[in-house]
Amino acid sequence: MIDYSEKIPNNVNLADDRRLQRALESWQPKYIDWWKSMGPVMFQDSDIYLRTAVDIDAEGWADYSYVKMPEYRWGIFLSRAEKDRKIGFGEFKGQDVWQQVPGEYRNALRRLIVVQGDTEPASVEQQRHLCMTAPSLYDMRNLFQVNVEEGRHLWAMVYLLDAYFGRDGRDEADAMLERHSGDPDSPRILGAFNEETPDWLSFFMFTYFTDRDGKYQLGSLRESAFDPLSRTCDFMLKEEAHHMFVGASGVGRVVQRAVELMKEYDTDDIAAHGGVSLETLQKYINFHYSVTLDLFGAEESSNGADYYAAGLKGRFDEASYDDDHRLVGATAQLPAVAGDVITTVEVPALRAVNYDVRVAYTGDAQKGLNRWNRILRDSGVDFEFTLPHEGFNRRVGVFSEVNVSPTGEVLTEAEWTARRRDYLPTEADRAHVKSLMQPVHEKGRIAGWIAPPNAGIHGHDFEYEYVRI
Numbered sequence: 001m002i003d004y005s006e007k008i009p010n011n012v013n014l015a016d017d018r019r020l021q022r023a024l025e026s027w028q029p030k031y032i033d034w035w036k037s038m039g040p041v042m043f044q045d046s047d048i049y050l051r052t053a054v055d056i057d058a059e060g061w062a063d064y065s066y067v068k069m070p071e072y073r074w075g076i077f078l079s080r081a082e083k084d085r086k087i088g089f090g091e092f093k094g095q096d097v098w099q100q101v102p103g104e105y106r107n108a109l110r111r112l113i114v115v116q117g118d119t120e121p122a123s124v125e126q127q128r129h130l131c132m133t134a135p136s137l138y139d140m141r142n143l144f145q146v147n148v149e150e151g152r153h154l155w156a157m158v159y160l161l162d163a164y165f166g167r168d169g170r171d172e173a174d175a176m177l178e179r180h181s182g183d184p185d186s187p188r189i190l191g192a193f194n195e196e197t198p199d200w201l202s203f204f205m206f207t208y209f210t211d212r213d214g215k216y217q218l219g220s221l222r223e224s225a226f227d228p229l230s231r232t233c234d235f236m237l238k239e240e241a242h243h244m245f246v247g248a249s250g251v252g253r254v255v256q257r258a259v260e261l262m263k264e265y266d267t268d269d270i271a272a273h274g275g276v277s278l279e280t281l282q283k284y285i286n287f288h289y290s291v292t293l294d295l296f297g298a299e300e301s302s303n304g305a306d307y308y309a310a311g312l313k314g315r316f317d318e319a320s321y322d323d324d325h326r327l328v329g330a331t332a333q334l335p336a337v338a339g340d341v342i343t344t345v346e347v348p349a350l351r352a353v354n355y356d357v358r359v360a361y362t363g364d365a366q367k368g369l370n371r372w373n374r375i376l377r378d379s380g381v382d383f384e385f386t387l388p389h390e391g392f393n394r395r396v397g398v399f400s401e402v403n404v405s406p407t408g409e410v411l412t413e414a415e416w417t418a419r420r421r422d423y424l425p426t427e428a429d430r431a432h433v434k435s436l437m438q439p440v441h442e443k444g445r446i447a448g449w450i451a452p453p454n455a456g457i458h459g460h461d462f463e464y465e466y467v468r469i
């Protein structure tokens with residue numbers, strides 16, 4: 001199904017479309033330049049044990065082999081077309097999906113694709129220094145796997161821009177390589193993608209919480225009436241699952257190690273013994289969860305309503321909602337703030353679509369905490385990780401004007417200032433985590449702040465030489 005004889009591996013018959021092929025082949029060297037200058041700062045010449053997509057179907061879709069990252073076969077892979085697919089929501093519900101972009105939705109669709117596409121290389125840029133402090137070769141390999149696949153996700157969006165948006169699509173594709181995370185003159189589009197990922201604990205939290213936002217955004221776009229976008233996002237979701245696994249298992253291994261150190265030294269204060277305390281982990285959870293909620297946008301959104309009504313972007317797993325999937329005339333309850341009281345307000349359901357997707361995200365995000373809490377319970381540790389209140393530490397939406405504690409009380413400015421250090425990582429917490437980031441690059445060894453994984457990659461054990469330095 002995937003043609004690997006071409007310069008750009010693909011399953012979209014690129015060879016039959018000279019115009020598109022030329023556009024993508026002229027973008028390819030710019031992409032490689034970007035990868036070399038903005039991708040991982042080291043190990044670009046090392047052989048890494050990476051998976052590459054070779055098929056689009058569920059079984060055996062990926063191949064595992066040693067690859068030097070700049071030689072990775074980035075390509076264009078769309079999930080199989082669903083026969084006679086119909087639009088699943090909005091005012092055109094029940095009609096045939098679109099194979100071309102309708103003129104009236106051209107700008108909106110291009111914007112959705114550009115915003116999604118921009119996050120993919122942004123995360124590679126944010127994570128580019130982490131390889132220097134990897135706790136093991138296994139972890140380093142997982143980082144690079146995530147990075148090359150985020151690069152491929154950029155390819156996925158650039159394909160759509162080049163194939164369906166002509167001249168402005170090509171300009172947008174170039175701009176994807178010209179904006180850079182944290183660049184004061186030309187930053188990435190979304191705020192959260194302009195912060196460096198400073199350490200491996202942040203990386204695991206990012207892949208757990210923020211890649212999961214990616215899952216919900218892609219899942220909402222998979223519902224799109226624009227069929228090529230839907231099929232592209234469907235295949236991206238397949239790759240995305242591993243990124244969230246890296247986060248969930250990574251945090252779990254830090255929790256595991258914390259528990260071991262607590263037992264060994266008979267204290268909760270394990271910082272002096274080279275661990276990350278449960279309290280600090282909770283603060284990292286508070287931080288990453290709250291900044292990720294901002295990525296869903298304001299609770300009440302007219303853009304969200306317009307995208308939904310037009311069939312451009314649905315809700316994650318649209319079919320699972322027990323309503324008419326048009327939402328015209330329906331109402332929904334959204335959180336609101338009145339003085340220092342958190343209350344609710346009734347709005348047209350169409351304007352609450354962002355919030356619906358966010359609520360589903362929260363339910364999904366809780367599952368990892370349940371797993372981490374099981375590690376604590378199984379070890380007899382009396383502590384429970386919790387997700388903070390939806391209003392905690394928000395910069396976007398109704399809660400951005402107030403300070404809310406993790407348990408949901410509205411705080412005065414003075415209370416917030418006094419308690420902030422109990423809620424969010426302090427300079428000292430971050431400095432401690434940073435001090436633990438000593439690289440371990442020998443086969444089969446691991447840093448002291450994290451437990452080894454239960455299993456390795458693709459049937460290999462932890463001791464496998466995942467990176468040949």
Ligand SMILES: [Fe+2]
Binds near residue numbers: 120149150153240
């Ligand atoms: Fe991605």
Ligand SMILES: [Fe+2]
Binds near residue numbers: 150214240
């Ligand atoms: Fe991802």
